[in-house]
Amino acid sequence: MSDKVLTGKTWVAFGPAGALGSVHSVDGGFTFKLVTDDGFRADYPTLEAAQGALHAALIPGSDWPEFREH
Numbered sequence: 001m002s003d004k005v006l007t008g009k010t011w012v013a014f015g016p017a018g019a020l021g022s023v024h025s026v027d028g029g030f031t032f033k034l035v036t037d038d039g040f041r042a043d044y045p046t047l048e049a050a051q052g053a054l055h056a057a058l059i060p061g062s063d064w065p066e067f068r069e070h
Contacts, residue, residue: 004026004031006024009069010022010023010024011067011070012070013051014065014068015058015063015066016063020034020035020065021037021054023047023051025047028043028045030044030047031050032044032057
């Protein structure tokens, strides 16, 4: 998280077994991390793009997670 400045909103991604990761608003866009990640991944221009990237980072064949704003 050393170069990320979180700017407020967070969406937690939930699957059948519980929390999978989270999407965070940052200056200029959004970023995400899975619960197993040490740090945040790339920045994305829209919330939808960051949510799609989080889904793509899951095990192949995973259902679309439920995103809850916190």
